[in-house]
Amino acid sequence: MSSRRKVVRMATDNRTRSPRSRPARQWPSMADVATMAGVSSQTVSRVANNRQNVDSATREKVLSAMQALGYRPNTAARALVTGRFGALGVVSFDVGAHGNARTLAAIADAAREADFSVNFMGVRAQTEAAVRHAFQHLMLQSVDGIVLVESQMLDTPSLRLPPAMPVVVADGDTGHDHPHVDFDQAHGSHSVVSHLLGLGHRTVWHLAGPVDSFAARRRAEAWRRTLTDAGAPVPPLVYGDWSARSGYRAGLDLARRPEVTAVFAANDQMAMGLMRALHEAGRSVPGDVSVAGFDDVAEAAYLPTPLTTVHQDFEVVGKHCVALLLDQIEGRTDGPLRRAVEPVLVIRSSTASPRPGTSA
Amino acid sequence: MSSRRKVVRMATDNRTRSPRSRPARQWPSMADVATMAGVSSQTVSRVANNRQNVDSATREKVLSAMQALGYRPNTAARALVTGRFGALGVVSFDVGAHGNARTLAAIADAAREADFSVNFMGVRAQTEAAVRHAFQHLMLQSVDGIVLVESQMLDTPSLRLPPAMPVVVADGDTGHDHPHVDFDQAHGSHSVVSHLLGLGHRTVWHLAGPVDSFAARRRAEAWRRTLTDAGAPVPPLVYGDWSARSGYRAGLDLARRPEVTAVFAANDQMAMGLMRALHEAGRSVPGDVSVAGFDDVAEAAYLPTPLTTVHQDFEVVGKHCVALLLDQIEGRTDGPLRRAVEPVLVIRSSTASPRPGTSA
């Protein structure tokens, strides 16, 4: 008899019910604090927002009530009213890569100083879909602005960004109207190539980063221009993928050509792989071949042959990104729209004049 | 006469006014979509949340209205009601450090797959205040859970975490009741030291990471235990700070001691600096001294002497962190509370048997 009854009920319930569990969280609200302190919730709000028109005695009462209850303002409710989130979005490719990691860290530091948190979305594939997904998630009005650390080129010419969302592009395309922050790659490349030519090398080979990287492309372009301007022959471009492995592979090739006396690698990791290949092939650095990198990673100075490279100050980039974003968020329109950070050539032991007898 | 008038007015205004500008943002809301589609906003809500009890014709109408207006759900309003944010917090120290960057990237990847975004807070100083500030910002109920990539030890024994906030600790202290994910540092260390002892070295020196790092401490402890268990003498511990520079410094010292035939550096960067110092001092690797590292950074295989090291799979760590966090967020209590990831010894060319004549 009871078995029949059991079957009858229960069917109406999971019909329209959401799969989520209930909030059930019991954070104290302003109302709780207000009750405890014997004031209105608006006064609590004033104290929470540090307004000046609150009597100091009242303020004390409220503060101690907050303390006692462990009150924390509810970001969601606040954001709903103010339209501000206290968060910046960062969309970036592979953070395992040195430059991107440093940039992210710098942005996060700068953001923290401005009392913003950083909502990070990593993008693995360089497809439009992946980037769009990352943006969509951030664009759900949960950040006040987005830094796009573009670095890699996409198949699509332009992303559709919501007009009301402040955006800053770092290390990326400049063919758009968003403010952007970049290292002056051309300057960096130029200083390396000039340095090597100045040492007496007939020309400088270039081990470039992947074709789909903005930075790699700019470094390569500046390399070519510097050679051309100096009247030096332009050797064929060699491509790597930023990894030490790819530098090694390219190095095996380059080591076989006696006419190669100077190589400018587009980053330090590739320079390391390159040096290893040269070493294996019995060509000394910088005796037979001069090698220069780009980035100045922490260990560049401590390689068997300390690496001549280009130092980049990521801290400054992060600060600039956040500053430009805050300009937009807070409605300032008088700030600059482009900030370039000058990299600095650091000359160590991996570059030297070519041996008198060589190919020149 | 007019000059007097000017002074009189204006004083009431900036009294209670907030310094912020108005929202003024005009995103369409569910109500707008509802009006356009000719349904109630609740029906729009149902469509937005992909509920099943909506007529397909109605659903189409709503969807096209959303499309036309460019509607995006408002995260803040949703979060206010549901108590969920679709965001995970990550609190981490220096992201410039290889391991932390890789961990962050892996967590971000795993989070993205679960359709969560990642709210990143970098902590620079290892002071309680800095960490507390980072937590406070995240704890403002704007994330559903927090991964603390602890790595460095703090002066305070325990952080006060809100009980309702799911937390996972990665790479940190185990003296708490939060689920945690770690590499099995002891296993990694043990395999390196055993490897070196097995090659015939009388003992193995250790170039440790900073004393305030959990990982460094565990690697050092396991190093000591392995030596003790094998009956090998325990040389004095040498400390570095993870950087190639510190490895170089320590290396200058170690190179002077002829009894040093094998050194286990707590990370690859220090191993690089160390090798450079040995090289400068005319001691060959691995001929005179064997060197092993920890991390297996991308370029470890492409150093002049490819480095024997311990490979760590950060992807897996990230996946585990997110999985454990989601377990808590979604109320699953049957999952594991601790996940260890096994690192793998990678033997390359920097380790070999000692020369017959040496000190043994």
Add this chain to the structure above:
DNA sequence: GGTCGGTATGTTTACGTCAACATATTGAAG
């Protein structure tokens, strides 16, 4: 000693969403 300007506080309302409840419509079983 009353008007006035200023300060401290309280009251009301709206932000956008979703859960709970209410209602209309449909179809099937008795």
Add this chain to the structure above:
DNA sequence: CTTCAATATGTTGACGTAAACATACCGACC
């Protein structure tokens, strides 16, 4: 044809906060 359950939709209210508006009080000035 009635009864009942299931489905589709609408209505109301609440989440926690801060802006806008309202009130109470205090001191100063003429």
